[in-house]
Amino acid sequence: EAGVAQSPRYKIIEKRQSVAFWCNPISGHATLYWYQQILGQGPKLLIQFQNNGVVDDSQLPKDRFSAERLKGVDSTLKIQPAKLEDSAVYLCASSSAGPSTDTQYFGPGTRLTVL
Amino acid sequence: AQKVTQAQTEISVVEKEDVTLDCVYETRDTTYYLFWYKQPPSGELVFLIRRNSFDEQNEISGRYSWNFQKSTSSFNFTITASQVVDSAVYFCALSGGPVNTNAGKSTFGDGTTLTVKP
Numbered sequence: 511e512a513g514v515a516q517s518p519r520y521k522i523i524e525k526r527q528s529v530a531f532w533c534n535p536i537s538g539h540a541t542l543y544w545y546q547q548i549l550g551q552g553p554k555l556l557i558q559f560q561n562n563g564v565v566d567d568s569q570l571p572k573d574r575f576s577a578e579r580l581k582g583v584d585s586t587l588k589i590q591p592a593k594l595e596d597s598a599v600y601l602c603a604s605s606s607a608g609p610s611t612d613t614q615y616f617g618p619g620t621r622l623t624v625l
Numbered sequence: 626a627q628k629v630t631q632a633q634t635e636i637s638v639v640e641k642e643d644v645t646l647d648c649v650y651e652t653r654d655t656t657y658y659l660f661w662y663k664q665p666p667s668g669e670l671v672f673l674i675r676r677n678s679f680d681e682q683n684e685i686s687g688r689y690s691w692n693f694q695k696s697t698s699s700f701n702f703t704i705t706a707s708q709v710v711d712s713a714v715y716f717c718a719l720s721g722g723p724v725n726t727n728a729g730k731s732t733f734g735d736g737t738t739l740t741v742k743p
Contacts (some may be wrong), residue, residue, distance in 0.1 A: 513734070555732075614672070618667070618668060
């Protein structure tokens with residue numbers, strides 16, 4: 511069974527530029543999560559989807575971050591415009607059951623550097 | 626709000642030593658789930674274990690064992706006879722159970738960096 515796929519693996523941009531990350535969850539997994547992991551910290555949940563609906567986006571900085579999950583499969587996370595403090599690893603995870611009842615499986619992450 | 630504290634920022638041991646990683650959590654949810662993940666240098670978080678709050682049985686899987694004590698809100702992780710390949714950052718996480726305030730919300734600790742020296 512293929513794992514969670516993410517691309518790109520690395521991205522370097524200048525502040526005020528835009529960037530987008532892509533995630534393909536494990537086949538059949540209804541729940542998809544985006545996390546931000548700043549160096550030296552644990553992952554922080556940005557947004558959670560159940561199929562193509564948003565379950566929780568309370569920690570998503572909506573003035574610059576947006577995410578969508580069209581058709582309830584792939585998802586994209588966008589930052590526009592980027593700030594220096596957005597430098598982090600962006601992790602995508604998926605789970606097969608309800609949002610709080612099953613284990614999350616993580617992708618390799620996208621390391622974003624904002625200069 | 627829920628909170629996970631991993632007080633040990635870094636631990637260094639010599640191969641074959643036993644090591645325990647501490648995790649203390651705070652939540653007002655009546656049911657919840659606790660997790661441990663391993664993050665090797667490659668960066669991908671690897672699931673190790675999930676424990677339901679109503680199941681306080683300790684668990685052993687090979688060299689790994691977990692001690693869940695609801696009375697002290699702790700979920701500690703022990704590696705027996707550590708190996709160099711165990712070197713990684715280990716994260717403890719908490720998620721609220723269904724119909725709770727924090728249902729579906731995952732909170733991670735800041736991790737413990739384990740270095741196992743040959």
